[in-house]
Amino acid sequence: MRIINSHRSFAILLLFCLGLGLFFSGQAKVAAVPREDYESLETFTNILAIVRKNYVDEVNTKELMTGAINGMLNSMDPHSGYLTPELYKELQMDTQGRFGGLGIEITVRNGILTVVSPIEDTPAFRAGIKAGDQILKIDDEFTKDMNLMQAVKKMRGLKGSKLNLSIKREGVPDLLNFSIVRDTIRVQSVRSRVLEEGYAYIRLAQFQERSDRDLQKAIEKLSSEKGGVKGLVLDLRNNPGGLLTQAVRVADLVLDSGMIVYTEGRLENQKQKYFARKEGSWTEFPIVVLVNGGSASASEIVAGALQDHKRAVILGTKTFGKGSVQTILPLDDNSALRLTTARYFTPKGRSIQATGIVPD
Template identity: 55%
Template sequence: MEQQPRRKSWVVGPMIALALLCGVVIGKGWEPTGHARETYEELKTFSEVLNQVQKHYVEETKPKDLIQGAIRGMLGTLDPHSAYMTPEMYKEMQVETRGEFGGVGIQIGVKDNRLSVIAPIEGTPAYRAGIKAGDFITKVNEDSTKDLSLMDAVTKMRGPKGSKVNLTIQRDGTPEPLVFTLLRDTIKIESVKSKMIDNLGYVRLTQFQEATGRDLSKAIKQFRDQKVQGTILDLRNNPGGLLTAAVDVSEQFLPSGKLVVYTKSREGKKDEWFAKSKDQLE
């Protein structure tokens, strides 16, 4: 589920600038063909629109804001999970996957083209207020979430501890929208929660963070010490997270050398992850 978003955030802008520059060179020196011609024509249109907006829009605009907005729009046409992250957004994502950040404690996603609650995190302001899995978030403060990317929605709901945010919720079976005023708090996510149920070990994974594999290993060791008859692994409402963390979890249930997962590019290049653990749970 994870990519290398930082590289994208720094490289895409220069690529567009380089492409526009190449367009000038192409126009003076030679005629593009095939896909190059199509790309050149579209970039020429983009450049013309950008120029018109900068010259004639009713308010002053910043080229950086316009170009980043165009990039977000471009990636938004792909699928709900592709997004452009600025360095600031990438830093926030790193904070979240480490398990601590300032916010209201909601795991969100896109369902039926609407911003939806995957699950409130236990013990957080959203959980205590009664926000439920399956709720649709229609507004953050006074801003509509229609056509809002996941990253932008996360940014709007994040904030320093003690600050307020209003969420307007549409809930199935409730005719009128519900408005929740939440006080942001420091959200600490424990991705691994374990306990004993009779003679069974129960472990719940709330998401895949950097420390998830290590914390799961500790829970499994405790189960072994208590000689449990079996283990229940609960992944309900888990929104995902780091691919490497998911591999760390999987290999604890697989024999060494077993293929866990692979990714395949459009060109056919495969990256494979194999289980390395020699002491998997039986």
Template identity: 50%
Template sequence: MLKLTRKYPRLSTVLTVTVVICILGAGYVREIFAGAETSEETYKSLKQLTEVLEEIQYNYVDEVKPNELIQKAIEGMVSSLDPHSAFMPPENFADLQMETKGEFSGIGIVLTMKDGAITVISPIDGTPAAKAGIKAEDIILKVDDEQTRDMQLWEAVKKMRGKKGTHVKITIFREGTKEPLDFDLVRDDIPLESVKWAELEPGYGYVLITNFRESTAEDTEKAIKALESGPNPLKGLVIDLRGNPGGLLDQAIEIADLFIDKGPIVSTKGRKKENNRTWEATPNTTPRNYPIALLINSGSASASEIVAGALQDTNKAIVVGTTSFGKGSVQTVKPLKDGYGLKYTIARYYTPNGRSIQAEGIVPDIEVTYEEPKKDDKAAAEEKKKKSLFLKEKDLKNHLVNPGTTENGETKEKEKIEDKKDDKSAKKEKVKMRKSSDTFEAERLLDDNQVRRGLDLLIGYSVFKNIKTK
């Protein structure tokens, strides 16, 4: 075997100092070379790194650029910490800022790195990914037939984004399927609207929060006030955080604060004292004493879990659905030189009762698995079949007639009652159409079994609280 050996003492020294400065910064370099025992170990490791860089630069079969090697080394170092830490090149750092501030085009999917695989946290409501049927926990195998196995998370995201109207092919693995699934998606503008609302039934509201951006708390408060100021007094509220991947911490805190009057909402604990903090609730000028059913699933992560945990621990809401994602860590983003960015974990967060949900998730008070809505014709046929199996009193021969009906079973003062019925139907139709926008298909909500269960719990609470036990 041919083995080439060379000595480059001056180059090695220069590379060592260069790598140290690039990775740790000038301020930390002074600490490293201060003579501490741990610093000596760090220096030895950095020297080993530069020896590898030196060997590759001079002996690798193709010419390589030292700066690119160093960048890859930094990427590997940061990504090895946890799935949510990343060293971001300028274009990816700009995308991260757009996600919380501006509009971008893509397929509307939130990803994480799980066990080395690019995994879906959740599709964003109303986007191409959601409409196509991509689900939480799907694993992205290929993007445009290119394997994602060796991709950084930001690289996969970059490939999925693009101009509105262009196509991208996504190949996924889904548990329970024998073969990978292909999705041909057309990129579109990802909607900035993160809050939608509707009145499910007179007095019972519904608020959908799809993510946590800069105006989410403000928009949520507007939605709640719109429901509270409607023609029917608000007797209960369903808050839907299913598939919500999270976002800005301050928005989650403000939303929880809309319902909690005192005590902690969330606390964070890290290695550094400045990252240990507790956010306390503030008294509300508008009392909100109505019951709340809060919906979660495996796609509810991060900021969603902060809201769910806070309302659950303070007994302000009953949590319905399936166990959430379990992201209980807090990241900070630091801008670096030349447009680069560093996102890394600084703390774990804890619910008001001191629970860490990291890798555990929020466990619902009532577990309800989502079921695909039945087809209308099939549901109608089943209902008709059920009705035919049972007799009612009015079906029996010689049954007694209700005093409010004629001998033929028709209601007396038919015209008057029909008029009332028409008025009631018109009112119901008017309530039915009370929603945040015409694009929000609120009429389909009651076909969602988890929403329906949440509503039933609220209605049941209103009934039972009026029952006298003595």
């Protein structure tokens, strides 16, 4: 059955719009687009027309297009996704206590929704959720066909509302069921104490906007106490990451020079190098960094940089391996793409993605 002819105007219009977009954004690069790309797009519009005309129930074209976009992005990697206008607005807005969460960082690993790490002193942490837990159901809905953005949306909700998770945990034969009450997530990024005279312990729970300043204040306070600081234990266990800029600034506090991290992507503006300044504040005393499978992203950047520069001994277990960069690309209809555009590498060129940081 051929329906292309009866719907050719729709296909031609879509192809024409694609051509205009490539022309204006790529400065007359339309000619470089392979012919098979246009042929594939024509096949897509033909299938869309067939579905709209012949499917057993009346279909919503907008929902079909959203599903097609999600399918395209999900086929690449679990961290890329489509943000509908509603979800994009929700992620941008200041919650002001109206929306709550569980306090977990999640990803999709081997097709299964997986906990990167629970964040300390949050509902998920207090309920007993652990790094590596596989989330099989959210409330009564199986997660098998959910993408990351859909799962995040499902977990967000009004402060005080309840959510049920069905968890598969390594080494536990039966499913674990958790009933968790959403709350506003406020994280105390830095906590510190003296282990014994001269030796400091600092817990960094997440890389937030003020983490570098809070860390510096903690070290200064500990340095002013009896014995000063002769050595530091920096605890990054179950730290799911956060801001790249903060990872760079935290590493910069204890490095006197050299590269901290670099990113590589297909485009030139996705290739970035980040260096330590030569006046790092705390470059003398020895450091031990604690990591585990819940240490991800920004935590891995710091651990990898200090390990490559032999500035610290890394102890614990292999980190999560979340070393990709996601960029939010707004669209004209107030929706957006969350697209993986680059990957992180340690100063010695080790990829963090999937491999993680292996302790010393």
